[in-house]
Amino acid sequence: MTLFEAVYGHPPLRVMSYLPGSSPVHLVDTILRDRDALIRHLRENLQFAQARMCLYANKKHSKREFQVGDWVFLRLQPYRQSSVSHNNCRKLASQFYEPYNVLARVGKVAYTLDLLPSSRIYPTFHVSLLKPKLGSHVVSSTVLMPISDTGFVI
Incomplete structure (x- = not known):
């Protein structure tokens, strides 16, 4: 028709x-x-x-495909999303959130991510909201570097 x-x-x-x-x-x-x-x-x-x-x-199109097990950054709007991370100044928050593991591919353009259990959002996202993580997976350290008396990091 x-x-x-x-x-x-x-x-x-x-x-x-x-x-x-x-x-x-x-x-x-x-x-x-x-x-x-x-x-x-x-x-x-x-x-x-x-x-x-x-x-x-x-x-403007970019061909992005991910395999199960790949690590991707997730793009969310920080002023609308508060269950993934909490920031004092949402306007200056980063656009992409920490790398998440791809659990499954849903259709041609959607992927299910391994989100934290505390996040209260649906874990399936469109490919336009994902950015591939390059390099090896590095876990950030929560221990701060010691500061000398002069105020510089040792």
Whole structure:
């Protein structure tokens, strides 16, 4: 079903192409040839515009796929999400949250992550919210470095 059929309830009228010389009236013959030339020109412009829109849309796309067991960073809106991490200044919080393990792939563009049990959000996210973690998985240390009397880290 086309959009025209959905709106108007019947299929659009078909414009038949004109065979030159099939009309005995010269004015009708000229008008129908001009109409066919105009329709051809409009179709070419439409195809050109569609190709240009595809080009600009595909420039912003990035092909991202993850395997089960990969580590990814999760992008959430910090001013809306408070169950993953708690920050005093949400405006200056980082955009991506700590790396999470990919548990499963759901469909073509969604992945289930191994979130913390304390987070109160659904663990399946679209691929656009994920960023691959490069390098080996390093666990951050919670022990602070000692500070000397001068105020510098030893």
